[in-house]
Amino acid sequence: MTLERHISEGERIHPEATGEFSALLHGLSLAAKLVWREVTKAGLVNILGKTDRMNVSGDEVKKLDEFADETIFKAMDHVGHLCVMASEENEDLLQIPDHYPQGRYVLIYDPLDGSSNIDANITIGSIFSIYRRVSPGGKGTMEDVLQPGCKQVAAGYLLFGFSMMFVYCAGHGVHGFTLDPSVGEFLLSHESIRIPHRGSIYSVNEGNHARWQPAMQRYIHFIKQDDKATGRPYSLRYTGSLVADVHRTLLYGGIYCYPGDTKNPSGKLRLVYEDNPLAYIVENAGGAASDGGVRILDIQPETLHQHSPLFIGSPDEVKLVEEFLAGKR
Ligand code: AFP
Numbered sequence: 001m002t003l004e005r006h007i008s009e010g011e012r013i014h015p016e017a018t019g020e021f022s023a024l025l026h027g028l029s030l031a032a033k034l035v036w037r038e039v040t041k042a043g044l045v046n047i048l049g050k051t052d053r054m055n056v057s058g059d060e061v062k063k064l065d066e067f068a069d070e071t072i073f074k075a076m077d078h079v080g081h082l083c084v085m086a087s088e089e090n091e092d093l094l095q096i097p098d099h100y101p102q103g104r105y106v107l108i109y110d111p112l113d114g115s116s117n118i119d120a121n122i123t124i125g126s127i128f129s130i131y132r133r134v135s136p137g138g139k140g141t142m143e144d145v146l147q148p149g150c151k152q153v154a155a156g157y158l159l160f161g162f163s164m165m166f167v168y169c170a171g172h173g174v175h176g177f178t179l180d181p182s183v184g185e186f187l188l189s190h191e192s193i194r195i196p197h198r199g200s201i202y203s204v205n206e207g208n209h210a211r212w213q214p215a216m217q218r219y220i221h222f223i224k225q226d227d228k229a230t231g232r233p234y235s236l237r238y239t240g241s242l243v244a245d246v247h248r249t250l251l252y253g254g255i256y257c258y259p260g261d262t263k264n265p266s267g268k269l270r271l272v273y274e275d276n277p278l279a280y281i282v283e284n285a286g287g288a289a290s291d292g293g294v295r296i297l298d299i300q301p302e303t304l305h306q307h308s309p310l311f312i313g314s315p316d317e318v319k320l321v322e323e324f325l326a327g328k329r
Pocket of ligand 1: 112113114115116117205240241242243268269
């Protein structure tokens with residue numbers, strides 16, 4: 001089952017579908033292959049290292065960040081089904097050029113997540129969200145982009161690891177495809193992914209421990225205690241690439257946490273580009289995602305680059321950390 005066929009068969013579930021939405025997913029799969037082609041050259045040609053720019057969040061922009069950002073934009077700007085895009089690398093909205101038609105959908109993406117890992121050949125990825133526009137017509141507006149995550153019509157991520165994966169959900173399960181380089185096609189490798197209800201792997205930057213609030217410190221202390229009956233101690237796995245850590249959590253169960261702390265009260269992750277799409281994927285696989293008290297997908301974003309704490313993974317694990325943060329344990 002190729003990704004192309006999967007998308008087309010998904011379209012047939014909706015007799016009213018115009019094919020526009022499928023065209024968007026096809027466009028994204030092409031962009032994925034173009035970025036992957038460049039990623040696999042890392043170390044061989046001059047694409048490692050930094051540009052001299054900082055992005056909106058104050059992170060150094062790597063050459064591959066910039067390449068992925070432009071490649072995704074150019075693969076999607078002319079398809080005629082988008083009215084606006086927004087990318088983590090750009091401060092403002094990305095408008096569709098005047099000479100291309102405006103469409104009914106909105107694309108939001110993090111072109112290269114985990115970019116601090118690029119030069120060390122550690123898994124990185126890209127994350128995307130698709131919404132229906134809410135503005136009446138013409139060019140897309142901030143209102144189209146600042147929708148709560150529960151309004152997503154599709155989301156997914158690309159994973160650049162030992163192999164390249166395209167994982168997506170368009171409301172009918174979460175499905176993973178692996179690129180077969182010999183034919184240049186994504187083939188269905190992970191059908192209807194379901195996250196385990198609980199799991200004993202935790203993923204967090206424990207270097208921030210001293211800055212966490214006491215409830216968070218107590219929670220981490222709790223999961224490290226020895227107690228066979230409850231699967232403790234949990235094992236720690238943290239790559240520093242959210243998309244890789246969440247992918248592992250999706251398959252093996254457990255929890256990924258990026259809490260707020262005294263330096264960054266709302267954490268480091270971006271609600272619109274990172275938390276919402278991954279929350280949509282994980283919830284559709286039977287998991288949960290919260291900011292510690294509120295479901296991520298229910299948060300109304302106020303600004304494009306706003307941060308939010310994130311606790312995402314197996315539903316029982318997210319419930320457990322919420323109980324600690326609410327002072328119930
Ligand atoms: P970049 O895409 O700028 O590298 O951000 C990576 C990230 O947002 C996310 O992928 C990681 O989980 C998180 O930052 C790592 O942050 P710490 O370095 O603070 O652990």
